[in-house]
Amino acid sequence: MALLIRNGEIVTVGARVHGDIYVENETITRIGKNLEAPPDAEIIDATGKLVFPGFIDPHVHIYLPFMSTFAKDTHETGSIAALVGGTTTYIEMCCPNRNDDALEGYQLWKSKAHGKSACDYAFHMSVTKFVKETESQLRQIVADGTASFKIFLAYKNFFGVDDGEMYQTLELAKRLGVIVTAHCENAELVARLQQKLLAEGKTGPEWHEPSRPESVEEEGTGRFATFLENTLATGYVVHLSCEKALRAALDAKSRGVKIHVESVLPHLLLDKSYAERPGVEGMKHVMSPPLRAEHNQGSLWNALRAGSIETVGTDHCPFDTGQKLLGKDSFVSIPNGIPGIEERVNLLYAYGVKRGRLDLDRFVDAASTRAAKLFGLFPRKGTIAVGSDADLVVYDTNYRGVVSAKAQHTNNDYNGFEGMPIDGRPSVVTVRGKVQVRDGKFVGERGRGKMLKREPTHF
Numbered sequence: 001m002a003l004l005i006r007n008g009e010i011v012t013v014g015a016r017v018h019g020d021i022y023v024e025n026e027t028i029t030r031i032g033k034n035l036e037a038p039p040d041a042e043i044i045d046a047t048g049k050l051v052f053p054g055f056i057d058p059h060v061h062i063y064l065p066f067m068s069t070f071a072k073d074t075h076e077t078g079s080i081a082a083l084v085g086g087t088t089t090y091i092e093m094c095c096p097n098r099n100d101d102a103l104e105g106y107q108l109w110k111s112k113a114h115g116k117s118a119c120d121y122a123f124h125m126s127v128t129k130f131v132k133e134t135e136s137q138l139r140q141i142v143a144d145g146t147a148s149f150k151i152f153l154a155y156k157n158f159f160g161v162d163d164g165e166m167y168q169t170l171e172l173a174k175r176l177g178v179i180v181t182a183h184c185e186n187a188e189l190v191a192r193l194q195q196k197l198l199a200e201g202k203t204g205p206e207w208h209e210p211s212r213p214e215s216v217e218e219e220g221t222g223r224f225a226t227f228l229e230n231t232l233a234t235g236y237v238v239h240l241s242c243e244k245a246l247r248a249a250l251d252a253k254s255r256g257v258k259i260h261v262e263s264v265l266p267h268l269l270l271d272k273s274y275a276e277r278p279g280v281e282g283m284k285h286v287m288s289p290p291l292r293a294e295h296n297q298g299s300l301w302n303a304l305r306a307g308s309i310e311t312v313g314t315d316h317c318p319f320d321t322g323q324k325l326l327g328k329d330s331f332v333s334i335p336n337g338i339p340g341i342e343e344r345v346n347l348l349y350a351y352g353v354k355r356g357r358l359d360l361d362r363f364v365d366a367a368s369t370r371a372a373k374l375f376g377l378f379p380r381k382g383t384i385a386v387g388s389d390a391d392l393v394v395y396d397t398n399y400r401g402v403v404s405a406k407a408q409h410t411n412n413d414y415n416g417f418e419g420m421p422i423d424g425r426p427s428v429v430t431v432r433g434k435v436q437v438r439d440g441k442f443v444g445e446r447g448r449g450k451m452l453k454r455e456p457t458h459f
């Protein structure tokens with residue numbers, strides 16, 4: 001059935017126009033004023049509302065065996081949470097560990113999503129070791145449409161790679177035209193600092209940040225950049241949290257290194273005092289890199305406004321209160337992660353656009369378009385144009401609400417952003433022309449999401 005979204009303010013990067021959007025067979029076929037539709041078309045009145053391209057979260061964890069447990073969402077719960085929050089595509093980190101076979105891991109991650117996600121999705125393939133079969137396995141994975149890799153410089157002996165493996169991964173990625181995303185913290189320093197703090201009897205969640213100080217992330221970011229410089233590969237720093245690491249990335253960029261930067265919602269909005277709260281309240285705010293001293297947030301927002309931080313993801317990774325308590329005797333055992341897939345767009349709108357830190361153009365770019373461009377999804381996703389998938393968010397800027405675990409769709413028993421006011425929310429969300437959300441409720445079809453096949457673009 002055709003769909004007509006009438007009389008909205010259509011916001012894309014570089015343009016804001018009032019008009020109508022007409023959709024046939026999952027695709028936008030016309031954009032204009034006073035468009036006609038057949039009598040059986042579904043009509044959505046967007047008068048007084050903004051219409052955005054479907055938002056893209058470039059960094060999520062859904063299926064994740066990690067720190068002696070599993071992240072809590074399934075693709076059923078995670079995709080519904082994403083959609084209610086306006087995210088119509090997410091890119092999940094496929095994370096087999098060093099002892100797993102990469103190809104088997106890739107098939108396992110795909111099987112967890114297939115037929116389960118209500119929104120479209122893709123994967124970044126983690127390279128957690130580089131052995132003799134790695135190159136041929138990665139070639140198969142890229143040929144299957146997964147055209148981005150992930151490496152961890154942190155998480156020694158689990159996901160982490162050493163410098164030799166990083167070099168081999170980047171060198172292969174350059175040949176294949178694949179972008180490499182990276183978690184940049186020095187694994188050895190983290191391990192040593194953790195042991196030192198524990199030996200001093202410092203066991204609570206407030207010691208997580210001191211065990212991974214800013215300099216540890218600065219070093220990881222700088223080293224990743226140096227390896228990019230010497231392999232000519234293209235890199236993307238995930239969840240960059242602080243000024244020092246930002247400087248390392250931007251210094252490299254100014255030398256011509258092809259390095260892109262993502263920040264995530266927790267680092268933009270929460271500071272380390274959240275993780276210093278006593279007991280499990282602090283544990284709920286443990287992630288890596290850690291929440292930082294508040295002064296970093298201003299620098300991150302400024303860089304985001306300027307576009308030197310290009311994208312905002314979530315690093316969505318839910319662990320419930322019981323799981324967080326695995327670390328009650330030692331911060332080293334607290335499962336790392338703060339979920340946010342449902343809140344990202346609304347919080348970025350409220351604390352970015354409404355507070356005057358971001359204009360609408362940069363908001364759409366950071367939360368949708370730039371990720372589509374970097375990860376081979378554009379112009380199918382990330383914009384509103386004839387021929388693009390009809391992933392659309394009709395946004396109600398008059399809505400007022402408060403983030404609350406009680407109302408969330410994410411499978412978790414708390415929300416790290418609890419109580420934060422929001423100034424808008426999606427009124428209608430479509431995925432390839434089908435209405436999946438109306439005013440905070442999932443009304444669509446479960447399992448409708450497709451895996452998005454992507455071509456390498458970073459030669």
Ligand code: URP
Nearest residue numbers: 183287288315317336337
């Ligand atoms: O604390 C985090 N970030 N958990 C998820 C795994 C990762 O490092 O992205």
Ligand code: ZN
Nearest residue numbers: 183239288289
């Ligand atoms: Zn990470």
Ligand code: ZN
Nearest residue numbers: 059061093315
């Ligand atoms: Zn992550």
